[in-house]
Amino acid sequence: MFFLETAILIFIGVFLLTYLTIPKIIKVVEYKRLMDDPNQRSSHSTRTPTLGGVAFFYTLVLALFFIRGRDIYDEVMHIIPGLTILFIMGLKDDLVVISPGTKLLAQVFAIIFVLTNPSFTIHSLNGFLNINEIPYYLYLIIGGFMMLTIINSYNLIDGIDGLASVVGMVIMVIYTTIFYMTEEYFFALVSITMNASLMAFLGFNLSSDKKIFMGDTGSLIVGFIISVLTLKFLALRPVAYTDLPFLLENAPLIAISILIVPLFDTARVFAIRIANKKGPFSPDRNHTHHVLIDYWGLSHKQASFIIGCFNLLFVMLFIVLGSTAKNLGMVIMLVSVVIILGYIFFKYNYNFATLKQKILLRRKVEKLKSRVEDKSGKKKKSLKSESQKTNSSGIRPVNGENRMEDRKEKHSIDSE
Structure with a gap:
């Protein structure tokens, strides 16, 4: 009962603090002109305030003080x-845009602080793929790689209005439930804190007149919290799983299902970029949410809602299967789903150019052809008219002005 009272107070306090301070951040950003300028990759067309993630940082720190x-x-x-x-x-x-290498180095230092805490140590995979006890050095490698992947995956899905918030809220609701059932109340409260901030931010992110982006400031913080919660989930002792609705050995697959949206999108985008002989972190519009918007014509809200619902349903499906199925069967199913999704989003050939770019290029070519045809038709008509005058008078009027017009017309057609 005491936990529920604390959780309600934390949620209301963090929500109100985030909701009331984001407008202040917007005013400061607009006054200092720290706006996000749209480019060819952007999903927005006007200059938009960023730094919404600043609210995430101080609300988290304040909440951590009260639940420490x-x-x-x-x-x-x-x-x-x-x-x-x-x-x-x-x-x-x-x-000031920094290089991916610098960001990666900062993430490594941030992760080291977490990995050195004994609460996050993964001692065993509990029979997943017949793997049980793992040495400490292997835990450091697995845990570090996993946290890096989660942080960058979440950072990459922050491409349209509402998506990062919706996916983050779904993940936080699931982790709140898991840690409440396992009586890990501290991490349940951390999940509630992050969820309250995301809910308050979502309204501004979807607003038309008070819009703000979370930016890398927000996506890195939220991704870091998600990675911490995932590491703690995998580090739970076997006794903690007795009240959870899935088998202990299926915990890694449940974690993957919780993070299916950012993990699948990152794997897909990296594969496209490497196949296209580009760096894995080079920017483009090949993300899954861009496909939904550019090809299927969905709005930002529709795409975010669909992806969020898919994430939730996918987790529920794997929890149900994880209650009885062995992990090998679930691995086969997971791989099958990934292959199907990969086929759906690859078959339209988004690898080398976005649909929007193709449409713009096609329109430009068609417009160019129509102009050339119009010029050719006018020239033929002019020649026919002059020919008729020549036939009627016996003399074809030729002067400098006509020759100049012919040269201009010919030059115009050749240049197009």
């Missing part, structure tokens, strides 16, 4: 340094 006594292994002192590093790096990237 519930962390058994003093996890707060390992989470806050990582949050601070990513906040500074994300803020700098929103103001």
